[in-house]
Amino acid sequence: MYSWFSYDSLKRNSKFAYICIYAGPILANLTFALTINALLANGMLQDYKTFWERFIFYAFYYVLFDAIPMVTAYGKPNNGMIIYEMLRHGKRADHRNEPLIPATSDVEMQYQEEMKKIKELTEENEVDE
Template sequence: MFGMKDLIGLTISAFIILPVVIFIREAGYFLISGLFGVKNPRLTIGTGPRLFTFLIFDVRKYYHVYSWFSFDSIKSDRNFAYICIYAGPILINLFIALIINALLANGYWEEFKTFWNRFIFYAFYYVLFDIIPMKTFNGKPNNGMVIYELLRYGKRVDYNEEPLIPGTTEVEEEYQEQIKQIEKVKEQIEEDE
């Protein structure tokens, strides 16, 4: 039976563990891309209006399950660089999950075992859905598909015409345009009242 303890566990999973795992996943892009000299990297956390920016972080107002990494250009524009960048989220979640699992197996963090088991579950969940080549709901390939296509055909294959990792400058321009549209709608609503 689903009780109060389960509700608390679900809340912790949804609002603490899942966002942290997603942040770590997106940080995987950043860590690996730094090795290949990306220009203007940005890690956007959440959606909607911007709350603040700090260094490479762009924090938005609404729930941060939806996050993404962007950059404008890369110094090492070779297939190997892109394979490594797209493998970054897979590797970092796998690495962290295995480290936590090893710590639990050796008796560390016993009092928080349920929390860490959930953390490992979500980390492996993202590894699984990143590593198996497939298209996502919007028709774009996931990281596994991008890596597979790069290894098989030797080129970046995108099933949409837009790039897989957007440029930070392009994202900023789109954001500013959305904010202008929101302001216009607000003004129209105020005039109608």
């Protein structure tokens, strides 16, 4: 759920570069699943055949849900949707104004501000006593 990435720091003008970046996970899963399947078909990996068959099933399952263009939780597009938008409209669809998870530095600043308020309240209570 929280493993979504945005490659905003990449400053490429090439649509092909972004398509390659977002197609990478799909192609990696597909390649690995097909390789394991070929090894099983040729009689290798027979000791753990059930494990590898289930692994292949889930690898194709993830490929399917990553390749079919759709919007996922919190309105985030999956890789297939980003690739589709790049091919059809020539723009990226992975931008979002608010982050799913706040940045670590933002959380740290908020924590420091809260600790400062707690310290001030503690000092006020000590003075009042």
